[in-house]
Amino acid sequence: MPRSEPTPPPDFRARLPEPKRKLWLDGALAPYALRPWFDRVLLRWVCKTYFPLSRGWAAARWADGDVDALRAELARCGVHKVSGARLARLASALPKAERAYQAAMRGWYADFHAQHRPADAHLVASERQRERAAQRLMAQRARVVPVHRRTRLPAAAFDIRDAAAVEAAHGGRAEGRVPAFPAPARPEARRTHAVPGPDGAVSWVDWPAPMAGVRDFPVDDRVRARVVEPEDRPDAPTLIHLHGIGMEPEMLVAQREPVLELARRHGIRVVRPEGPWHGSRMAPGFWGGEPALAHAPLGWLDLVQAWVGEVAQLIAWARATSNGPVAIGGLSLGALNAQVAATAARAWPAEMQPDALFLCMTSGDMLQIGFEGAMAKGLGALQAVRAAGWDHDALTRFRPLLEPQEAPVMPASRIVMHLGRLDAVMPVDGGRALARRWGVPERNLFEPWRGHFTAPLALHIDPGPLDRLAMILNRL
Structure with a gap:
């Protein structure tokens, strides 16, 4: 059956439209909505409604x-x-x-x-x-x-993998018998035509995923990312920004995003990848990111292994297409992966090493997130993992594959951290401990009195952490 041509909407222009603003997010109601009460509402909605x-x-x-x-x-x-x-x-x-x-x-x-x-x-x-x-x-x-x-649905189709399966997949990496995060092959990228957008020219880049066909990863899996480039700056700095679990902006009508606005406001090229198992990369029979929870701890280890390798390839692509510096970063799950990549990069070629790091809602203690975090409890993941025989001691062995173990490849002065003092998903103590261990300067550490959801949402009305990162990149 022939495909019908896309019909332009009545307000059509030859550029992607400006996303509509929301009063509760970036308008007059934002200071009242983006408060701790909203974190509690969102956490319950995510755990008890959206994921089920x-x-x-x-x-x-x-x-x-x-x-x-x-x-x-x-x-x-x-x-x-x-x-x-x-x-x-x-x-x-x-x-x-x-x-x-x-x-x-x-x-x-x-x-x-x-x-x-x-x-x-x-x-x-x-x-x-x-x-x-x-x-x-x-x-x-x-x-x-x-x-x-x-009939109340669960948040995930839990099928927790046993110790033998995890050992077979990741035991060698945990013990150091094989490299935990080896440098992947340089990507052979395919890039789309660019189209004008409100923050700059928008295009997409993709290539075969390094872990395609491994366990829950689709055989035809491809790394895929949106690229937003500032106008009239051919060698712009680049930020590769990773999203959180279950976040799939490519599957929604375009929303206003402070990170993407860096292209227009500060001349920063923004690369926003779809994470493994998310968006167009969803595994058959799962929602976006579900295998990480449903098949924990194996699924989580697989996701981190895959995404960290993809970050290395994205850095290499960014360096091959611009002479500007490269930052990596992310929100929540994305931040957890970015910080592991920042330390793993010490063993990667120079072309895969980032120059700066931006972490929004993160922690250096994955077991605290898993055993004390409100989302792990609310989703039933903690209960499922425990019922399958996993406890704190059994999981400790795999911490080197989930947490940064060394100093990152970039100087501490180029690390920006944005933590929520009232974060119940990733308790702020874990993020603060990581900042102290790395020596992140106070001027690069932002700690608003908000939680896991409202702190990043408040970047719509106070993009200070992003502005600080942009200043660092534009001075390199």
């Missing part, structure tokens, strides 16, 4: 309209008492949105990789069609609400 709905959504997406397959998939995660009528409605809800998304993606690839560059108008329309189709697919989580109300 995501579990049902992933099951229905995998079933692809087959009621029996959906019933079996829900039973696999302990959900049995669902009426046939509800199952039928849920099973039939996703295929249409899935087909529309896949069609939009095929058209997007054809347009953005066309031999002859299409007009800006066509590329903008194609990207907007892709993001709308992706958001409609993600929004099908609402179809899971009737099932979740009657």
